[in-house]
Amino acid sequence: MNIFKLSWKNILAKPLNSIMSVLLFALSIGLITFLTLFNHQFKKGLENNLAGIDLVIGAKGSPLQLILNSMYHIDAPTGNIAIGEAAPFLNPKHPLLSGSIPLSLGDSYGAFRIVGTTPSIFKFYGATQVEGDIYKNDFDVVTGSDVAHKLHLHIGNEFYSTHGLEDNPDLAHDHGHPFVVKGILQPTGTVLDQLILTTPQTVWKVHEHDSTATDQEGSGHEGHHHDDAEHNHTSMPIIVIDSTEAQVLTDSIIAALRAQPDKEITSVLVKFKTRTNIQSLNLLRNINANTGLMAASPAMEINRLYSMMGSGTEALQYIAILIAIVAAISIFISLYTSLKERRYEMALLRVGGAGPGKLFQMIIAEGLWISILGLIIGLLAGHLGMELAGSILEEGYKYRFTGLLWIPQEWWIIGGALFVGLLAAVLPAIQGSRTDLHRTLAEG
Amino acid sequence: MITTSKLTYAYPGQSPIQFPDVQCGENEHALILGPSGTGKTTLLHLLGGLISPASGEITIGGTSVDKLRGHALDVFRGKRIGIIFQKPHFIRSLTALENLLLTQSLAGIEADKKQAHLLLERLSIGQKANHKTHSMSIGEQQRLAIARALINRPAIILADEPSSALDDQNCQQMIELLLQVANEEKSNLIVVTHDSRIKSMIEKKVFLT
Numbered sequence: 001m002n003i004f005k006l007s008w009k010n011i012l013a014k015p016l017n018s019i020m021s022v023l024l025f026a027l028s029i030g031l032i033t034f035l036t037l038f039n040h041q042f043k044k045g046l047e048n049n050l051a052g053i054d055l056v057i058g059a060k061g062s063p064l065q066l067i068l069n070s071m072y073h074i075d076a077p078t079g080n081i082a083i084g085e086a087a088p089f090l091n092p093k094h095p096l097l098s099g100s101i102p103l104s105l106g107d108s109y110g111a112f113r114i115v116g117t118t119p120s121i122f123k124f125y126g127a128t129q130v131e132g133d134i135y136k137n138d139f140d141v142v143t144g145s146d147v148a149h150k151l152h153l154h155i156g157n158e159f160y161s162t163h164g165l166e167d168n169p170d171l172a173h174d175h176g177h178p179f180v181v182k183g184i185l186q187p188t189g190t191v192l193d194q195l196i197l198t199t200p201q202t203v204w205k206v207h208e209h210d211s212t213a214t215d216q217e218g219s220g221h222e223g224h225h226h227d228d229a230e231h232n233h234t235s236m237p238i239i240v241i242d243s244t245e246a247q248v249l250t251d252s253i254i255a256a257l258r259a260q261p262d263k264e265i266t267s268v269l270v271k272f273k274t275r276t277n278i279q280s281l282n283l284l285r286n287i288n289a290n291t292g293l294m295a296a297s298p299a300m301e302i303n304r305l306y307s308m309m310g311s312g313t314e315a316l317q318y319i320a321i322l323i324a325i326v327a328a329i330s331i332f333i334s335l336y337t338s339l340k341e342r343r344y345e346m347a348l349l350r351v352g353g354a355g356p357g358k359l360f361q362m363i364i365a366e367g368l369w370i371s372i373l374g375l376i377i378g379l380l381a382g383h384l385g386m387e388l389a390g391s392i393l394e395e396g397y398k399y400r401f402t403g404l405l406w407i408p409q410e411w412w413i414i415g416g417a418l419f420v421g422l423l424a425a426v427l428p429a430i431q432g433s434r435t436d437l438h439r440t441l442a443e444g
Numbered sequence: 445m446i447t448t449s450k451l452t453y454a455y456p457g458q459s460p461i462q463f464p465d466v467q468c469g470e471n472e473h474a475l476i477l478g479p480s481g482t483g484k485t486t487l488l489h490l491l492g493g494l495i496s497p498a499s500g501e502i503t504i505g506g507t508s509v510d511k512l513r514g515h516a517l518d519v520f521r522g523k524r525i526g527i528i529f530q531k532p533h534f535i536r537s538l539t540a541l542e543n544l545l546l547t548q549s550l551a552g553i554e555a556d557k558k559q560a561h562l563l564l565e566r567l568s569i570g571q572k573a574n575h576k577t578h579s580m581s582i583g584e585q586q587r588l589a590i591a592r593a594l595i596n597r598p599a600i601i602l603a604d605e606p607s608s609a610l611d612d613q614n615c616q617q618m619i620e621l622l623l624q625v626a627n628e629e630k631s632n633l634i635v636v637t638h639d640s641r642i643k644s645m646i647e648k649k650v651f652l653t
Contacts, residue, residue: 001538001542001546001548002549006537006538006546009535009538010537012537013536013537342536344533345533345534345535348533348534349535350494351494351527352521352522352546352547353519353521353522353550353551353552354518355514355518358550437489438486438489438494441485441494441529
């Protein structure tokens with residue numbers, strides 16, 4: 001039975017007071033932890049998806065909307081643009097661009113967006129491995145790993161898309177040509193995990209029901225085998241995406257697109273050869289000023305988004321800090337009142353040989369026990385809360401939020417919590433260590 | 445063994461109190477008697493090292509207690525002095541046994557559960573070892589207070605009005621028990637009291653005026 005065990009017993013001896021302080025503390029820590037985990041993953045999600053993209057070119061509207069729609073796939077498109085207008089930026093020989101990807105949006109399956117694009121998107125987002133194969137023909141799709149997991153899709157499965165982004169059966173294109181899953185990407189940690197990828201032409205064809213009959217010839221899709229594949233879910237080997245093959249496919253898709261200047265796509269993702277080039281820097285302004293298109297810079301728009309989101313989470317953080325202060329006051333009051341009741345006990349400890357320093361340690365330890373308990377409960381609750389909220393957040397942000405991670409900022413939370421516990425206990429501890437032995441005992 | 449000489453103690457802003465000398469040899473016990481306000485408790489606290497004298501000397505078992513300060517005094521008090529207070533007070537959050545173990549550990553002595561149990565048995569409260577102290581009767585609490593004073597085998601046992609709350613029968617039993625354990629442990633027992641029932645039980649008397 002030493003002074004630290006005693007401090008623990010003292011906490012247990014006043015369960016109601018202690019629980020109150022611990023819960024307040026846990027609430028504050030939980031909230032701060034949740035916000036920290038959210039902010040970290042929110043930022044990481046945004047940053048992972050930057051993928052080195054320097055410009056997004058699309059229809060005029062809100063630049064933030066264009067970025068959110070084309071890069072994060074969480075907002076409606078600003079409109080469509082004619083291929084003819086966008087053609088210069090799709091030209092592989094464009095002097096300023098090292099790469100560009102056309103995007104055609106419009107349909108979804110099971111609330112996951114179907115994106116018509118070129119296979120060069122895999123390299124853009126750093127996807128290198130696929131189970132099965134990449135898409136080669138219209139109506140072939142490659143799904144992101146989360147899509148396949150959530151919708152239980154396997155190689156060879158077929159499905160019909162839904163118009164728009166909602167999972168609404170009334171809007172299903174159930175009498176056209178079905179999509180066939182040709183490949184499933186390995187997880188990339190980017191928005192690709194949440195997308196279904198196919199050729200741009202496929203997105204048009206879904207909306208041209210009349211032409212579906214002719215599509216089947218050209219698509220090369222052999223519709224007879226899918227039944228077998230549906231019944232035995234044998235997984236296909238995982239292969240490394242052949243970048244030469246992807247480039248050849250990309251080139252032919254781009255050439256086909258440029259041959260149809262009247263058709264529309266949603267936007268173009270663009271990478272510069274050099275970012276510091278003056279002409280590159282002027283490109284955004286030139287497009288906005290001199291063409292019917294709009295160009296938006298992901299870095300700029302994301303910074304704008306940070307500052308907007310930031311004020312919201314900041315307000316919540318202040319509330320959490322306020323609760324932490326209330327928790328600290330609650331620890332202070334409970335220690336202080338118990339000290340008054342335990343004046344005689346303090347004197348007894350002194351009689352027994354404990355110096356003032358020991359009494360100081362004991363009361364500090366009581367404050368720390370409460371903050372440590374609150375800290376443990378709060379950290380667990382924050383992580384659990386994030387894990388539970390993760391699936392809800394994933395739908396909205398197209399990024400997999402998890403509570404099962406540890407980030408360096410949490411050490412600051414731990415340090416801060418212990419400091420607050422210490423601070424709340426210091427005054428009572430000083431008071432307690434100054435217990436006047438003789439007077440206290442003489443008064444009985 | 446305890447001797448004091450020319451002890452004085454000064455409360456802030458008051459003229460110093462002078463105390464008569466106290467001397468107890470081996471197995472000798474003493475009563476400190478006197479009307480209220482003559483400084484009985486102050487003398488007891490001086491002997492117990494709870495306060496330090498303004499002048500004079502206190503020697504307990506060869507140690508000059510008046511020269512000790514701070515940590516050294518705390519350690520000496522914990523190891524060599526057992527004190528029984530007028531009203532039995534304990535650490536409420538601990539059981540009877542834990543109160544004893546804490547007393548050992550505070551004095552820097554390794555907690556000895558077996559010894560603590562034996563002591564509780566000897567004082568007939570062994571069955572209360574794992575009870576919280578506030579659930580025990582006054583008589584049991586008095587016995588536990590004695591156990592706490594004894595657990596570290598002190599050189600002297602100081603008792604401040606130990607019998608004031610007890611009826612005649614309990615009073616007699618309490619003092620007899622104290623004398624018995626003090627003799628067994630070869631400790632000096634010094635009792636502050638104005639209780640006339642005790643006067644006949646201890647021969648040596650120090651009068652304060």
